Amino acid sequence: MDLLLLFTLIGVAVAGLAAVVGIWMERDPRRPPRWAWALSALILLATFVSVFQSYLDAKSGEKLEEDMARMLMQIDKLASESDDPNLQAFVSSELSAQARANPDVVEKLTEKVEEEGGDAAEMLSKHLPASEVASLSKKGKVKKKSKKEKEKIKKKKKEKEKKKKEKEKKKKEKEKKKKDKDKKDKDKKKDKDKKDKDKDKKDKDDKDKKDKDKKDKDKDDKDKKDKDKKDKDKKDKDKDKDKKKDKKKDKKKDKKKKKKKSGIGGSLGF
Numbered sequence: 450m451d452l453l454l455l456f457t458l459i460g461v462a463v464a465g466l467a468a469v470v471g472i473w474m475e476r477d478p479r480r481p482p483r484w485a486w487a488l489s490a491l492i493l494l495a496t497f498v499s500v501f502q503s504y505l506d507a508k509s510g511e512k513l514e515e516d517m518a519r520m521l522m523q524i525d526k527l528a529s530e531s532d533d534p535n536l537q538a539f540v541s542s543e544l545s546a547q548a549r550a551n552p553d554v555v556e557k558l559t560e561k562v563e564e565e566g567g568d569a570a571e572m573l574s575k576h577l578p579a580s581e582v583a584s585l586s587k588k589g590k591v592k593k594k595s596k597k598e599k600e601k602i603k604k605k606k607k608e609k610e611k612k613k614k615e616k617e618k619k620k621k622e623k624e625k626k627k628k629d630k631d632k633k634d635k636d637k638k639k640d641k642d643k644k645d646k647d648k649d650k651k652d653k654d655d656k657d658k659k660d661k662d663k664k665d666k667d668k669d670d671k672d673k674k675d676k677d678k679k680d681k682d683k684k685d686k687d688k689d690k691d692k693k694k695d696k697k698k699d700k701k702k703d704k705k706k707k708k709k710k711s712g713i714g715g716s717l718g719f
């Protein structure tokens with residue numbers, strides 16, 4: 450924790466406790482103690498809020514410094530890769546302003562440059578005057594590195610890059626495996642859907658065929674019944690017709706017999 454922040458927090462806490470102690474020392478014993486308890490609670494609450502707010506402000510300031518240092522480092526990289534003199538001038542002016550107004554930003558910048566395996570003193574000397582770089586070195590914000598330390602940093606940077614590449618390679622392999630798995634699952638699902646579709650189609654065709662056969666059978670049965678009925682009706686008609694003919698014949702026979710009888714009776718004189 451920052452020393453200034455620590456002193457601030459301690460000061461606020463001590464002030465709050467002193468206020469509480471003062472209330473109880475100066476309290477009128479004739480008055481009920483509930484007012485003293487209420488004021489003590491309010492003072493402690495205000496103290497807690499002040500401490501918490503101071504801590505949040507300090508953290509916010511640190512984050513702002515971190516972001517500023519990261520931005521300056523990124524701009525410096527762009528400036529070193531670019532031939533634009535305006536960009537170089539912007540970085541130099543911004544670093545000069547931060548070195549004078551907020552040295553903590555420059556300190557965080559040097560830490561980030563060293564973490565990336567670069568030389569902070571060399572980077573600052575490109576943008577700041579030698580006197581300012583020397584002043585920062587005296588304050589301990591910037592440390593000049595020996596050749597051995599530079600080689601060690603370069604080696605560390607290479608190892609870091611190697612690990613990063615290996616990590617990216619593993620990530621790509623993992624993504625590839627995942628893609629292959631997803632593709633296999635997709636193909637498997639597709640085959641399953643196709644089989645289900647074929648099965649449904651087959652079941653539908655079988656059902657349609659059964660329905661058609663049933664309809665044809667019902668039609669044949671109906672046609673057969675209709676034909677049998679017609680044949681029966683025809684037979685009945687023919688039978689009735691034959692009966693009618695037989696009746697007519699019987700009538701004719703009866704008529705002839707009667708005629709014959711009447712003829713025989715007339716001849717005998719009856």
